[in-house]
Amino acid sequence: MRFFDPHIHMVSRTTDDYAAMSRAGVRGVIEPAFWVGQPRTNLGSFIDYFSTLVGWERFRASQFGIAHHCAIGLNSKEANDEGLARAVLEVLPRFAFKEGVVAVGEIGYDEISEAEDRAYRWQLEFARENDMVVMVHSPHRDKKRGILRSLDVAREVGVPMTKLVIDHNNEETVEDTLDAGAWAAFTIYPHTKMGSERMCELVARYGPERIIVDSSADWGISDPLSVPKTAALMLERGIAAADVERVTWGNALEAYAQSGQIDLDALDSTPVVDQTRLFGENSVLRGQQPRVDEPIPN
Numbered sequence: 001m002r003f004f005d006p007h008i009h010m011v012s013r014t015t016d017d018y019a020a021m022s023r024a025g026v027r028g029v030i031e032p033a034f035w036v037g038q039p040r041t042n043l044g045s046f047i048d049y050f051s052t053l054v055g056w057e058r059f060r061a062s063q064f065g066i067a068h069h070c071a072i073g074l075n076s077k078e079a080n081d082e083g084l085a086r087a088v089l090e091v092l093p094r095f096a097f098k099e100g101v102v103a104v105g106e107i108g109y110d111e112i113s114e115a116e117d118r119a120y121r122w123q124l125e126f127a128r129e130n131d132m133v134v135m136v137h138s139p140h141r142d143k144k145r146g147i148l149r150s151l152d153v154a155r156e157v158g159v160p161m162t163k164l165v166i167d168h169n170n171e172e173t174v175e176d177t178l179d180a181g182a183w184a185a186f187t188i189y190p191h192t193k194m195g196s197e198r199m200c201e202l203v204a205r206y207g208p209e210r211i212i213v214d215s216s217a218d219w220g221i222s223d224p225l226s227v228p229k230t231a232a233l234m235l236e237r238g239i240a241a242a243d244v245e246r247v248t249w250g251n252a253l254e255a256y257a258q259s260g261q262i263d264l265d266a267l268d269s270t271p272v273v274d275q276t277r278l279f280g281e282n283s284v285l286r287g288q289q290p291r292v293d294e295p296i297p298n
């Protein structure tokens, strides 16, 4: 099977992760801009981070046969540093229209503060004006209130629900998100409440429509193989293969391909890797023999 992981922070992961993902059938990913574990103190750090997402990381993924896309946005946590937040929002348009940017994200609420609300609204308006998809992060505490508020504000700003992906849902929020008409994404973390087992039950109960599975793997304890592992468990539990494919491949592609920034034909064909390529002067190799696949004949 092939998979698409629409939420993963690859800058925090290793080349071994890329190799394992590729072996497991992960063909493409979306890396939303997020915080980096400690607050950034100046605009330049954001600029370099966004540049990495559209530049080096995209190249690095390609060296393992994985199509890398990203979402650009100011995360909710750092929206609370209001002076810096204003400066970051000013540079967002410089990155939001680059090749491979499929959404504004991940944005939304963390503590559900006024400052977060201002940054969220600003970015929703930006997305609406530019007809972009939005990836919404939901808070870990007070999740239900955060999601209801995210949906209400998006509706108020006029972002179409077909362009809104609410992430990190659970059993208590899935109906709110689906009833609103938005896409409902679920993050599968190892050794936590929202694991693969519960994901199987959710798909068995609600069906595959508008449901998306992702790993949100980052610098914390997380698993870049969450999507293929969850798919394997779903098949084992008797969920139809076509439904498994929708929640681990088709739905995310349908949602984010609205950006026009996903090459669906390329994703459909076997990846071709050429590790003799360079980004600037740099390669992912450290003296190893480069992998160079034969081009696939048309």
Ligand SMILES: [Zn+2]
Pocket: 007, 009, 032, 034, 106, 216
């Ligand atoms: Zn994330």
